[in-house]
Structures are given as structure tokens and as C-alpha cells.
Amino acid sequence: MPHVRTQQIVDAAVRVFMRKGVHQSSVDEIVAEAGVSKGLVYLYFKGKKALIEAVMKRLFAPDLQIAQRLLNGNEAVSSRLQEYVRAFAADVERYRALLPLFHECYSMLGRNRRMRELVADYYARQESFFRKMVLQGIVSGEFRACDAETAAVSLLALQEGLIMRWMMQPETTDWSAQAEESLNLLLRALLENN
Amino acid sequence: MPHVRTQQIVDAAVRVFMRKGVHQSSVDEIVAEAGVSKGLVYLYFKGKKALIEAVMKRLFAPDLQIAQRLLNGNEAVSSRLQEYVRAFAADVERYRALLPLFHECYSMLGRNRRMRELVADYYARQESFFRKMVLQGIVSGEFRACDAETAAVSLLALQEGLIMRWMMQPETTDWSAQAEESLNLLLRALLENN
Amino acid sequence: MPHVRTQQIVDAAVRVFMRKGVHQSSVDEIVAEAGVSKGLVYLYFKGKKALIEAVMKRLFAPDLQIAQRLLNGNEAVSSRLQEYVRAFAADVERYRALLPLFHECYSMLGRNRRMRELVADYYARQESFFRKMVLQGIVSGEFRACDAETAAVSLLALQEGLIMRWMMQPETTDWSAQAEESLNLLLRALLENN
Amino acid sequence: MPHVRTQQIVDAAVRVFMRKGVHQSSVDEIVAEAGVSKGLVYLYFKGKKALIEAVMKRLFAPDLQIAQRLLNGNEAVSSRLQEYVRAFAADVERYRALLPLFHECYSMLGRNRRMRELVADYYARQESFFRKMVLQGIVSGEFRACDAETAAVSLLALQEGLIMRWMMQPETTDWSAQAEESLNLLLRALLENN
DNA sequence: CATGAATGAGCCTTCATTCAT
DNA sequence: TATGAATGAAGGCTCATTCAT
Incomplete structure (x- = not known):
């Protein structure tokens, strides 16, 4: 290949x-x-x-490397999630011209099984990453005993929603900061003594 | 017209x-x-x-009526947001076949000024709705004194992210419940005594 | 149409x-x-x-008009068959450039149902014409009591075979005469007092 | 080669x-x-x-072996021709999938000199076989003193026409019998006391 | 206002043929 | 001899758009 x-x-x-x-x-x-x-x-x-499928496969590939690295980190989950958001923001910044591409692909989902599998796989991995991170936080006592699934879904949704927002408002200057603030808001709901 | x-x-x-x-x-x-x-x-x-632009204009139009009504409600902001999510979920359920259409539109954003304005306007209204709701909550003492902008952006992002997730996993049975759980998680970060 | x-x-x-x-x-x-x-x-x-199918449909059409006319004639069947051969020969002469076309079509028969039906229909009509003529001959006592089906098949085969031969040897000068001689040979097998 | x-x-x-x-x-x-x-x-x-030419050369080659053998036989010409028809029918039966191929070749005749020569040569041999057989019949007194050329042409045309008919009506069950009946009809026109 | 026959640029795809190795 | 990656001309087909009526 x-x-x-x-x-x-x-x-x-x-x-x-x-x-x-x-x-x-x-x-x-x-x-x-x-x-x-x-x-x-x-x-x-x-x-x-x-x-097109090959192109998407290639574009989806690199995003998960950061996640894998952070999963094995030692710092607090909050910190690592913040780092993830920063790295992700930088990534999106670099490939911002590709965002419309993803939407074109998303619009094919209903009529292209291969593409559907490709995207579903990517999102499953992303969600898995968030779930594992939340579970780490709960186990270490950093997070309260919440439903990891719900938290993961929310984190993922937040990420996707922010990307979409960013695509629609390219003039936003400090997107990374905005993303981090949103993350912090959600973290507030997850952290133990809060 | x-x-x-x-x-x-x-x-x-x-x-x-x-x-x-x-x-x-x-x-x-x-x-x-x-x-x-x-x-x-x-x-x-x-x-x-x-x-196509006319079609999108029409599709974007009706969604904001619910929001307008809820903005003038008397119940707790949390309750009204929950109601919004339920209503929105029902709406999305009804028009799920249209979701790919929106993505096709989003993919045009970079090359079609009219479409960009259309979508930007819609999102601005949505964000405005969330911001006003959050502000109502802060004023009434229901929410803590947080940054309304960040909260609004997060709520909007959550909404968009959940829609996208739903589009990719149409088999999810109880999408409305999942959306409400995510909302509740975020509300936890906004409510005063928490 | x-x-x-x-x-x-x-x-x-x-x-x-x-x-x-x-x-x-x-x-x-x-x-x-x-x-x-x-x-x-x-x-x-x-x-x-x-x-292509429409073209073939058109090319097959006129051949059967002569047949129809001759079927209602009053002269001896032999004479009318001879006249048919002459008319047919003239027709083929006129459209000789089309003969390869027919073969291209015939080669499609195995992979094109429409074409198969078209050609089958044409041949069924031709055979029907010959059978009716032979039957007329038998009834009138001009022909001996032979198997009309076999005779029709043979007449048709003779016609097709002669066309093919002609296609392969375009230099044959008097094709019409050759066709008539072959017909006469076959008629000899059909006539009563022979 | x-x-x-x-x-x-x-x-x-x-x-x-x-x-x-x-x-x-x-x-x-x-x-x-x-x-x-x-x-x-x-x-x-x-x-x-x-x-393609090489392929056709190969396909045209073997058919004449039967003819050569029958030419040197001792039995009545009628019998040998009947045997030829049976053998030929069996041959066609075996290679029926090749029939469309021949038609594709025939359709090239007008634009491919090599192919034209190839096919012409084959038909010349076939005709020669029939002519020799008829002549044998005339010499031996089995056939009446007819025009051997016309008879050969007719026999050949009959053979080709029957093949074409068979190609178009593959469902015909007893093709060999039909061929033999047609041959017998033509033989009736050739035999002496008839 | 309304029609729908006509246009033609442009697209995806195939495939016989070549040539450096 | 033998390979197979690479070529590019050519083909069938679509479809947004126009315009005479």
C-alpha cells in the first residue's frame, strides 16, 4: 500500500x-x-x-498518533487533555484547508459504505481514547466517579463541534485558547473537588 | 421571493x-x-x-423558533435547555435524511460566499440563544458567574458534535437520552452549588 | 418512434x-x-x-414487405419464389455495404437479449413466409406433399447461406442468377412431377 | 509459427x-x-x-479433415454427405460458443484483407469438397447430370444457413436431424431416379 | 409566464501499445 | 527472450444551461 x-x-x-x-x-x-x-x-x-477513500484514509491516520502518546503519559489527565487540545488545534490549524474535504466525505456517508466504515473507525478510536483518559482520571482520583462513556462522548462532541465552528468562522484569532477554555469548562464537571 | x-x-x-x-x-x-x-x-x-442556496436558506430557517420560545420561558434555565435538547433531538430525528445535505453545504463554505453568510448567520443566532440563556442563568443565580461566551460556544459545539456523531452512528437507539446526559454534564460545570 | x-x-x-x-x-x-x-x-x-438496436430494427423492416406482397399473389409458387429471390438479390445488392453490420449484430446475439429478440423475430417471420408459400404450393398441387417446415427451413438457410457466400466473394458477377439456380435446384425437390 | x-x-x-x-x-x-x-x-x-488473425487461422484449420476423409470413401455419395452433416453437426455442437466469433470475423472482412483471404480460402475448400462429391455422384450414376457448381454452392449455402439458424435458435433440440432433413431434401433434387 | 428540445463542454474510464530494464 | 509499469489517445456518457416558440 x-x-x-x-x-x-x-x-x-x-x-x-x-x-x-x-x-x-x-x-x-x-x-x-x-x-x-x-x-x-x-x-x-x-x-x-x-x-477519494485513499485520500481520506491518509488524512485520518496521523491524528491518532498524538492520542496514543498521551495515553501513556504520567501527568494529570487534565493536563494531558489540555496538551491534546493544543496539539489538535495546531494540527487543525495546519490542515485547515482540508476541513471542507471532511465535510464532503461526511456527506457521502449515506451512500458509500467504505467511507462510512472508514469514518466510523476513526471516531470509534477517538472515543476510545477519551474514554480511557477519563477512566484513568477516575481511577487516580483526579476525576469524580462519573459515567466515562458520557464524558467521552461529550469530549468528542466538543472537539468536533469546535472544529465545525472554526471552519465557519475562520477569522477567529485565538482558536486554540477558545478550545482550551471549552475543555476547561467540561473538565470542571469531571474533576473531583468541585 | x-x-x-x-x-x-x-x-x-x-x-x-x-x-x-x-x-x-x-x-x-x-x-x-x-x-x-x-x-x-x-x-x-x-x-x-x-x-441550492435557496434550499439551504429554507432548511436553516425554522430551527430557531423553538429557541425563541424557550428564551422567554419562566422555568429554570437548566430545564429549558433540557427541553431544547429534547425538541432539537426530535427535530433532528425527523430530518435525519437531511444531515448529509448540511455537510455538503459546509463543504461549500470555502468557495461560496453566499452560503458562508447563510451558515454564519445561523450559527450566530444559535450562539446568541445559548449566550442569552446562560446569562439569564447567571443573573438569576442559577448558574455561577462564568464566561457566558465560553459556555455558549461549548453548548453549541456540543450540539453540533452530537449531531455529527449521530450521523455517523445512525444505529444509536436512544440518541435523545445521550444528548441530555451530555448536556447535564456540561450543566454541572455551570450550576452554582456544585 | x-x-x-x-x-x-x-x-x-x-x-x-x-x-x-x-x-x-x-x-x-x-x-x-x-x-x-x-x-x-x-x-x-x-x-x-x-x-445500434434501432439501426438494426430499421434495416430488418423493409425485407418483409416484399414477402407480404408475394404471399398474396396468384401466380405459381415457384414463380413467386423466383421473383422473391430476384427482389431480395436486388435488395442485398443495394445494401451490400451493410452486410458486415449484420454479422456484427449476429456476434452480439449471445450477450444482448434485445438484439437476440430482434433477430429471432425477423427470422421467425421469414420462415413463416416460406412455410406459407410451400403450403400454398402443396394445397394447389404444385408441390408434392412434403414437410413444409423442413422446406421452409431449407429455403431460409439457402437464402442466408447465399448472402454469406456473397459477402465473402463480392467479386461474383451474377449473384442474382446464382441465387436463382440454387432456388431452382431446391424447387426441383419440391415440385410434384419430378 | x-x-x-x-x-x-x-x-x-x-x-x-x-x-x-x-x-x-x-x-x-x-x-x-x-x-x-x-x-x-x-x-x-x-x-x-x-x-485475432492467428486465432481465426487456427479455428478455420481443423474443419476440413472430415471432408478429406469422406472424399476418399467408397459408400454412396448421399450416405457420405449424410455422415458429413452428422459429423459437422456434432462439431458445431461442440464449438457452439465459437459461433459468435466467426461472425465477428465475417464483419471484419470488408476492412481486413488478411482476414478476407483466410475466410475465402476456407470457403473455397469447402466448396471444392462439395463439388468433388457431387461430381463423384454424377460419375457413378448416383446423381443426375446436374451443374456441379450450382449443387456445391447450394450445399455450402445450406450448411452455412443452418449454422446461422442454429446460432439464433439455440433452443432447437435436434439440430442434427433438422440438418439431415434439409440435406435429404436437396439430395432429392440431385438423385437420378426421382 | 412557461416550455422542452437542443447544446456542448467536460468528465471518468478503458485499453492497445511501448520501452527501460 | 521476457517483463510489467507507464502512457495517452479515444470513447461513451452526463448535465447545467440556453433559447426559439
Whole structure:
């Protein structure tokens, strides 16, 4: 799968998709951007749909690395969640041009099983990360004995909602701070002596 | 603008978009659904883009009526927010087939100023509703003296995030309850004696 | 069905198919020949396949008119069959450039149900014509009491086989005479006092 | 030409052509079926056209062995022709999946000189066989003094026509019997005392 | 106001063929 | 001999948009 040519084409597709959106981009444009022939795309991908899926797969991949690292940290869960939010905010900042892409993908969910599985998998992992973090907090006595599932769902929803808000108001200057404040508000509901 | 023919076409467009999505729907299909001629669509709308915008305008409109009513209520803010969540959940349940449509719109935000304004306006109103509610709570002593802006943003983000989650996991049986639990968690961070 | 535009497109398709064959002809060429836009073809025909079917339908149609006329004649069956062969030979002569077309169609029979039905129908009618003629001959005492079915099948086979032979040896000068001689040979097996 | 690799490729091509037809088959499929590399095909054949020609050459080749054997037989010509028909019917039965292939070839005749020569040669041999048989019959007094050429042409046409009929009506159960009946009818026109 | 026949640019995809290795 | 990655021309088809009536 990490074939050099696959990489090259997916990279180009990401760039073109960022510029024009998925539906407005033609295979010709991707081909031109990648510097390969049109036929080659169909040698490595079954069609445009498959290429889109590959692009999304690639875009979803890196987000979970931060989570994995933080899961094994020693600091307070609150601190680690705050660090996560900061890292995530930086990530989103860097790939902000990709946000519309995600929404295009989300809009396919009802009609594309592969895409649905891809996205569902990503969200399951994210939720799992939050749940584990909350459980760590409860076990260590940092958090009160709340329902970890509800907390995880709320944290995830908060994250997603903030991204959406950010997409709609790109002029917000200090998005990272806003995200942290929201997180802190929610943490207040989780912390023990509060 | 509220011409009877305009209405007829937009209604048909909504139905077709629900069935197939915005990009997969052709003007021919909408025309057939509306029972009008193709030329008529171009008499009332400048093009497909304008039609999509009209459709979204219509879809964004009604959601805020509940909010307006609750804003003038007498019960505790917590109760009214809970009621809002229930009403909203019921609404989303009813129009769940439209969710992908919204995402298609969101994906246009970067390249369509009209759409951006439309959506931004909607979110501004939503946020305003939450902010006013929080302020009411603070004034009445129900909520502690927190930052109303942050609270409003968080409530809005929570709402959006939950919708997205629901879209991705349509099998979730009791979505309304889940939403209420998340709201309660956040309320815990806002209530005075907690 | 006999829409003026349909006619126009089918006519053009016949001409292009005659020049290049079915598979070597592109829709663009047909469109250019017909002097209409590409989209129009797809307004009247579901696709290239459907267009080919329409072409064949048209080509099969006229052959049966002669047969119908001869069926109601008063002369001896032998004479009328001879006349049929002459008329048919003239017809084939005129449309000789179309013969490869028929073979292209025949080669589709296994993978195209519509085409199969079309051709089967044509052959059923032809056979019916020959059977009725033979029966007329038997009833009138011109022919001996033979199996009309076998005779019809043989006449039909003879006709098809001669066409094929002619296609393969276009240089044959007097094809009509050859066809008549073959018919006479077969008639010898059918006539009473022989 | 009878190189082992050539054989291997042509064999594979025949199998693929039988499954999908000439035009619907890609070089890739033939290559996969043959288990060789794509480049190799172009090493042994100038292109797809040349490969098709090689395939047809192979398919036309074996049919004449029966004829040769029967030509040297001692039995009555009628009997031998009947035997020929039976053998031929069995042959066609066995290779019925190839019939569409022949029609695809026939449709190329007008635009492919090589193919034309190939087919013409085959038919010349077939006709020659029938002519010799008829002449044997005339010499031996079994047949009346008819025009051997006309008789041969008729026999050949009958054979071809019957094959075509069979291709179009694959459901015909006893094709061999039908063929024999048709032959007998024609023989009636050739036999002396009739 | 209203129609719907007509347009044509543009898209995705296929596939015979080549060539560096 | 043999490979198979790479090519790119060409094809079928869609669909937003126009315009004569």
C-alpha cells in the first residue's frame, strides 16, 4: 500500500482537493499535479471513488498518533487533555484547508459504505481514547466517579463541534485558547473537588 | 421571493436532495419532482447553485423558533435547555435524511460566499440563544458567574458534535437520552452549588 | 418512434456504420454525420447499444414487405419464389455495404437479449413466409406433399447461406442468377412431377 | 509459427474470446489467461489484430479433415454427405460458443484483407469438397447430370444457413436431424431416379 | 409566464501499445 | 527472450444551461 506511486498520486490528490474540493476536482487535474499519466491512476486505484477513500484514509491516520502518546503519559489527565487540545488545534490549524474535504466525505456517508466504515473507525478510536483518559482520571482520583462513556462522548462532541465552528468562522484569532477554555469548562464537571 | 412557484421548486429540490444528495441530483430530477418545466427553474433561479442556496436558506430557517420560545420561558434555565435538547433531538430525528445535505453545504463554505453568510448567520443566532440563556442563568443565580461566551460556544459545539456523531452512528437507539446526559454534564460545570 | 429526429440520427448511424463498422464508429462521428449535438443522441437513445438496436430494427423492416406482397399473389409458387429471390438479390445488392453490420449484430446475439429478440423475430417471420408459400404450393398441387417446415427451413438457410457466400466473394458477377439456380435446384425437390 | 509460446497465447486468446467475444476481450485478459507478460504478446504478434488473425487461422484449420476423409470413401455419395452433416453437426455442437466469433470475423472482412483471404480460402475448400462429391455422384450414376457448381454452392449455402439458424435458435433440440432433413431434401433434387 | 428540445463542454474510464530494464 | 509499469489517445456518457416558440 505505501507504494511510492500510490503515495505520489494521493499526495497530489490531497493538494488538488484542498484547492478545489473533491467534486470540483477532475482526475485530469490530479494527474497533472502528480506528474503522471491518466492511466496510471487507474492502475493503482479502481476509480475516482477509491482514490477519494485513499485520500481520506491518509488524512485520518496521523491524528491518532498524538492520542496514543498521551495515553501513556504520567501527568494529570487534565493536563494531558489540555496538551491534546493544543496539539489538535495546531494540527487543525495546519490542515485547515482540508476541513471542507471532511465535510464532503461526511456527506457521502449515506451512500458509500467504505467511507462510512472508514469514518466510523476513526471516531470509534477517538472515543476510545477519551474514554480511557477519563477512566484513568477516575481511577487516580483526579476525576469524580462519573459515567466515562458520557464524558467521552461529550469530549468528542466538543472537539468536533469546535472544529465545525472554526471552519465557519475562520477569522477567529485565538482558536486554540477558545478550545482550551471549552475543555476547561467540561473538565470542571469531571474533576473531583468541585 | 415567497412566490408560489419558487416554493414549489424549492420543496421539490429538498425532496430530491434528501433522496440523492446535492451533487448526485440533476436539475432534470428536480424539475420532474416539481412538475414544472426546466426553463422555469432558470426563470426563478439563476442556476443550480442559487437553487441550492435557496434550499439551504429554507432548511436553516425554522430551527430557531423553538429557541425563541424557550428564551422567554419562566422555568429554570437548566430545564429549558433540557427541553431544547429534547425538541432539537426530535427535530433532528425527523430530518435525519437531511444531515448529509448540511455537510455538503459546509463543504461549500470555502468557495461560496453566499452560503458562508447563510451558515454564519445561523450559527450566530444559535450562539446568541445559548449566550442569552446562560446569562439569564447567571443573573438569576442559577448558574455561577462564568464566561457566558465560553459556555455558549461549548453548548453549541456540543450540539453540533452530537449531531455529527449521530450521523455517523445512525444505529444509536436512544440518541435523545445521550444528548441530555451530555448536556447535564456540561450543566454541572455551570450550576452554582456544585 | 418515427420521430423526425430519431429518423435523422438512425439514418446517419446507418451511413457511418456502413463506412466503418459498428465498433469502429464513435458516437461523435454519428453526431457529426447527423448534424446534431452529442447530447441529442442520448435524449432519444439510451446509449450506443440502443442506437445500434434501432439501426438494426430499421434495416430488418423493409425485407418483409416484399414477402407480404408475394404471399398474396396468384401466380405459381415457384414463380413467386423466383421473383422473391430476384427482389431480395436486388435488395442485398443495394445494401451490400451493410452486410458486415449484420454479422456484427449476429456476434452480439449471445450477450444482448434485445438484439437476440430482434433477430429471432425477423427470422421467425421469414420462415413463416416460406412455410406459407410451400403450403400454398402443396394445397394447389404444385408441390408434392412434403414437410413444409423442413422446406421452409431449407429455403431460409439457402437464402442466408447465399448472402454469406456473397459477402465473402463480392467479386461474383451474377449473384442474382446464382441465387436463382440454387432456388431452382431446391424447387426441383419440391415440385410434384419430378 | 508453431512456436510453443505462440501456441500458448493463441490458445488463451481462443478461450477468452469464447467467453467475452473479440471486441470485449482486452489484451490484459488474454495475457492473464495465458500466464505470460504483456510484452511477450507484442513480441510474437504485431498487435491485437494480428493475434485475432492467428486465432481465426487456427479455428478455420481443423474443419476440413472430415471432408478429406469422406472424399476418399467408397459408400454412396448421399450416405457420405449424410455422415458429413452428422459429423459437422456434432462439431458445431461442440464449438457452439465459437459461433459468435466467426461472425465477428465475417464483419471484419470488408476492412481486413488478411482476414478476407483466410475466410475465402476456407470457403473455397469447402466448396471444392462439395463439388468433388457431387461430381463423384454424377460419375457413378448416383446423381443426375446436374451443374456441379450450382449443387456445391447450394450445399455450402445450406450448411452455412443452418449454422446461422442454429446460432439464433439455440433452443432447437435436434439440430442434427433438422440438418439431415434439409440435406435429404436437396439430395432429392440431385438423385437420378426421382 | 412557461416550455422542452437542443447544446456542448467536460468528465471518468478503458485499453492497445511501448520501452527501460 | 521476457517483463510489467507507464502512457495517452479515444470513447461513451452526463448535465447545467440556453433559447426559439
